[in-house]
Amino acid sequence: MALYTQETEKYLKKTSTTILSGVNWDTVHPIGSIVPVSGIYRCEGCGDEITSNKGTEFPPQNTHQHPGSAKTIGWRLIVETQTKG
Ligand SMILES: [Zn+2]
Structure with a gap:
């Protein structure tokens, strides 16, 4: 949790x-x-949180893994940052 x-x-x-x-x-x-927008995102599968910048890619599977779990990786925006430009 942020x-x-x-x-x-x-x-x-x-x-x-x-x-x-x-x-x-x-x-x-x-x-x-x-x-889509810069901010803090939470993985729906494991609860891990990341910061990501608009226009970049969400982490690939080899950098965010769910060992021994079939839970799907999916990132939901929880805090949107307000950046200029
Ligand atoms: Zn996860």
């Missing part, structure tokens, strides 16, 4: 599923697909 402190809470803003930004918070992105 962490923050009382001091850094002011930098986080709760949002509803937003149409304005074009971000689909419910999408689970498969291995190797292109990251």
